[in-house]
Amino acid sequence: FSLSNTRRTNALFVSTSPSTQIPSPVDDEEWSLETAASGMGFYDLDDNTFDFNSSPDFIDTIRDEADILEEREDRLYIDEFGVKRKVERCILVGVEELSAARRSQSNDEQPYFSLEESMTEMRELIKTAGMEIAGEVTQRLNEINPRTYIGTGKVEEANELMKGAGDCSTIVFDAELTPRQQKHLENSFNKKILQDDFLVAGGEIKVIDRTALILDIFAQHAKTKEGKLQVELALHEYRKPRLTKMWTHLERQSGAGGVGLRGPGESQLEIDKRLVRDRIITLKHKIDDVQKHRTMHRLSRKRTGLPFLSLVGYTNAGKSSLLNYLTRAGVMAESILFATLDPTTRKVKLPGYKTHPEVLLTDTVGFIQKLPTHLVAAFRATLEEVKEADVLIHVIDVSNPSWEKQELAVLSVLKEMNVDDKPIVRVLNKMDLLEPDDAEYLKYDAATSENTVAVSAKTGEGLQDFVAVVEDAMSQLLVPIEILLPYSKGDELNIVHEQGNVEVVDYRETGTYCRAMVPTAVAKRLEPYSASHISMEPSGDRKVNGIDDDEIDWAALAKGRH
Ligand SMILES: Nc1nc2c(ncn2[C@@H]2O[C@H](COP(=O)(O)OP(=O)(O)OP(=O)(O)O)[C@@H](O)[C@H]2O)c(=O)[nH]1
Numbered sequence: 001f002s003l004s005n006t007r008r009t010n011a012l013f014v015s016t017s018p019s020t021q022i023p024s025p026v027d028d029e030e031w032s033l034e035t036a037a038s039g040m041g042f043y044d045l046d047d048n049t050f051d052f053n054s055s056p057d058f059i060d061t062i063r064d065e066a067d068i069l070e071e072r073e074d075r076l077y078i079d080e081f082g083v084k085r086k087v088e089r090c091i092l093v094g095v096e097e098l099s100a101a102r103r104s105q106s107n108d109e110q111p112y113f114s115l116e117e118s119m120t121e122m123r124e125l126i127k128t129a130g131m132e133i134a135g136e137v138t139q140r141l142n143e144i145n146p147r148t149y150i151g152t153g154k155v156e157e158a159n160e161l162m163k164g165a166g167d168c169s170t171i172v173f174d175a176e177l178t179p180r181q182q183k184h185l186e187n188s189f190n191k192k193i194l195q196d197d198f199l200v201a202g203g204e205i206k207v208i209d210r211t212a213l214i215l216d217i218f219a220q221h222a223k224t225k226e227g228k229l230q231v232e233l234a235l236h237e238y239r240k241p242r243l244t245k246m247w248t249h250l251e252r253q254s255g256a257g258g259v260g261l262r263g264p265g266e267s268q269l270e271i272d273k274r275l276v277r278d279r280i281i282t283l284k285h286k287i288d289d290v291q292k293h294r295t296m297h298r299l300s301r302k303r304t305g306l307p308f309l310s311l312v313g314y315t316n317a318g319k320s321s322l323l324n325y326l327t328r329a330g331v332m333a334e335s336i337l338f339a340t341l342d343p344t345t346r347k348v349k350l351p352g353y354k355t356h357p358e359v360l361l362t363d364t365v366g367f368i369q370k371l372p373t374h375l376v377a378a379f380r381a382t383l384e385e386v387k388e389a390d391v392l393i394h395v396i397d398v399s400n401p402s403w404e405k406q407e408l409a410v411l412s413v414l415k416e417m418n419v420d421d422k423p424i425v426r427v428l429n430k431m432d433l434l435e436p437d438d439a440e441y442l443k444y445d446a447a448t449s450e451n452t453v454a455v456s457a458k459t460g461e462g463l464q465d466f467v468a469v470v471e472d473a474m475s476q477l478l479v480p481i482e483i484l485l486p487y488s489k490g491d492e493l494n495i496v497h498e499q500g501n502v503e504v505v506d507y508r509e510t511g512t513y514c515r516a517m518v519p520t521a522v523a524k525r526l527e528p529y530s531a532s533h534i535s536m537e538p539s540g541d542r543k544v545n546g547i548d549d550d551e552i553d554w555a556a557l558a559k560g561r562h
C-alpha cells in the first residue's frame, strides 16, 4: 500500500486476511510517516504545532528508561554478614476468602480472580519490584481473621518458613491489610524472632501488603516530575493512618524543633503526623499546578482538531509495545508490571487512514484488579487523559490465561470512571504466543465481533486490520455538514475530501455546495459556510463517488490536494 494515496478506501483493509503481515516500520519507511523519534511531544499553544523536542517545565526531571533499569539493578540488599545481595527475599502469603468468593459469584461485573490466579499475579509483581520469593503460604478462610488476617497457625507457619529460608525478612501479603492488621502481624513476627533469639538482617521483619508492593513499583517507575509527585502523594496517603501507634517508640515529648514547626509539648508522633499532613497538602497543590498545565495542553491539543485515542488495558497487556510499533517512539515496554506511569502522547499517521489521517495516541498506566481506591485517586490526573479520549483502544493480552477476567476488570474501572460510553476498540494482543488452534479461534472471534481485532505488537501481525477497525470506530465520530464554500476556499474543500466522506458536490454561481460527513474539528471550522437553509436537493448534483466524474471537475477539486 502507498501512503501517498490518502484516498484509498477501507475496502483494501477489510479484504486483507487477518494473518497478513505488514512490513515492520523499521524495514519500510512507508509505514509510519510522521512519528516521533524519541522524547515526549507537546503542543505549542500559539501555533498549534506539535513539538517533539521541547518539554514543558512540569516535566523537568525526566528519568529515562536506562536510569530506571539501572536503578533497579542497583537495588542491593545487605544481608546479615554485610554482603550486598542483588535481591531482597520474601515470603508470599495468599488468602482465599471464601465468603468473598461466594459474594462475587453473584456479581458479574467484578470478576473473581481465584487464589492461584491472584498468586500468579503477585509473583509477577514481586519480581517486578526486584524481590525474590523464598517461600509461599496459602490459606482458605471462611472469614478473614480481623487481627492478623490469616489464622495464628498460619502466622506460625510463615514464620517457620522464613526462618528456614535464611536471609529473608519480608513477608508480602496478597491482600490489602488494614494498618492494625499490619501492625499486629509485624509485632507477632518480630516477637517470635526475639523469643527464638534468631536475628535476621536488621532484626526487623517487614510486612508488606499488595498496595505497598504496587506503590513500591510505582515509585521505581515514576519518570516525570508529575509521576513522582503522584507516587509520593499516594505513599503519604498510605503511610498516614499507619503512623498511629505504629512507631510507639517515637512517642516521646520532643524538646527541640524548628521555629513554627513544633508546638510546645507536642509528641514525636504528633509531629510526624502533622508533617505528613502538611506534605500531603503541599503535594496536592503541586499536582494541581501540574494539572493546570496538562489542561492547557489538552486544550491546545483539542484546537488542533486531531482525534485523540487513548490506549488502556491491564498492566503488561502490550499498550506501550503497540504504541512503539506504531510510532517507533521508544516508550518503555518491558515484561514488568506498571512499566508505564506517565502518559505519553504521540502523533501517529496511519497508512490508509482516510477520515482521520493523523491521530494522537496516548499510552497510559496499566490497570490491575483490587487496585486500592486511594491509589486510583492519586493517578486521577493520568486517567484524565482517558476521559478526554475520543476512542479507547483496549489492549488485551490473550496469552494470559486470565485474560477474560482482566478484560472485565478493566471494563469495570472504565465504568467507574464513567467513560464506558466511548467507542472501544478491543485489541487481542500477543497472538504470536498462542497455540495455532487458539489463535485461529480468536481470529475468528475478532473477525465476527464488532470493533475487535487480533494482533501481535511484536510481529506486526494484524496491525493493518487494526487501522481499519480503529477507523470504523472513528467513523462514529463523523458529523454531517452542508456547506456553500466560496471558490477562494478550495483548500477547505480539499480537506473535506481528504478527511471526510463526501456525499454531494455541486458547483454553483456563489461557490461549491457540498454535503459530507466530516470529523468534528473540520465541521467546526466550516460553520461560517453552513448552508443548511439552502435546498437539500440542488439541481445538478454530482455524485462524487460515482463514475460520472469528469476530468475538469476533478482538476478543480484536486488543486493543491497532494
Ligand atoms: N510475544 C509478544 N510479546 C509482547 C507483545 N506485545 C507486548 N509484548 C511484551 O509484553 C511485555 C509488556 O509489554 P508492554 O508494552 O510494556 O505492556 P504495557 O501494557 O505497556 O504494560 P504497563 O505499562 O506495565 O501497563 C513486554 O515484554 C513486551 O515485549 C506481543 O504481541 N507478543
Ligand SMILES: [Mg+2]
Residues within 6 Å of the ligand: 319, 320, 321, 332, 333, 338, 339, 340, 363, 364
Ligand atoms: Mg506500558
